[in-house]
Amino acid sequence: MKPTRIEHVGIAVKNLDEAIPFYEKLLQTKCYAVEEVAEQKVKTAFFTIGETKIELLESTDPEGPIGKFVEKKGEGVHHLAFAVDELSEESLAELASDDVRLIDKKPRRGAEGLRIAFLHPKSTHGVLTELCSE
C-alpha cells in the first residue's frame, strides 16, 4: 500500500456559507461540490488545487466529530488524506503490526465514494491521517 499523493486536506470550519467564498477567493477556483455525509454529521465542500483538494467540513451536529473538534480547538486543519494504490484490511493489518494505531480496522465508504480508513493521531505525530483508494 503506497501513498501516491495527498488526496485532500480537511479543514474544519464553523460555517460553509462564510468559508466557501473565502476559499474561492484565496484559491481562485469555484467550490465544485457540496455533499452531506450524514453518518459523520458533516457537510463538506470541495475545491481542486493541482492534483489534490481542499475539503471544508461544517458540523451538522454539535455532538459529531467536527462539532466537538471546533468546540475544543476552533477552526483549522482537521485531517490529512493520502491517496494509496490499494487500501485493504490486509494492508491496514500490516500498519497495525508496525505499531500504527488504527481508527478503522477495515476500509469504509467516505465522501466522493472513496474507500477510506483513518489512523489515530496518537501514532502519527499528532496528525489525524486518512488513507483513501478508489
Add this chain to the structure above:
Amino acid sequence: MKPTRIEHVGIAVKNLDEAIPFYEKLLQTKCYAVEEVAEQKVKTAFFTIGETKIELLESTDPEGPIGKFVEKKGEGVHHLAFAVDELSEESLAELASDDVRLIDKKPRRGAEGLRIAFLHPKSTHGVLTELCSE
C-alpha cells in the same frame, strides 16, 4: 497571484529522530533533506509525495514559534503552504485590501530558497497559510 498546487504541509513534531523514520515508513519514501532555519528556530525535514511535500518541523528553541506551538497544542499540522505563480508586495497588498490579515507584508526568504509570506489564521478559518514562489 494564483495558487497552483499545495507546495507543502508543515507538521510540528517534538523530535525529528523519531518522526523521520515514521514518515519514511508511512510515505514509503526517504527524507530527502534536513535543513536548519536558524531565523525560525527550527530544523526541517522534507519528503516528496506526488507534486507536494511533507515538511516536518522540530523546534531548536522552546521560545521559537514551533516550540510554543508544540507546548500549547502538541504535535500536529502547523501550516499549509500553497505554491503561487508570483508572490510580490503588490499581490500581498491586494489580499490585505480583501480583508486578509497578513503576517508578512512583503515576501521573505524561506526554507529551500523560496520567497514566502504567511497569512494570519484569524482571517483564513484557522489555517496558518503560507504562500510560496520560486
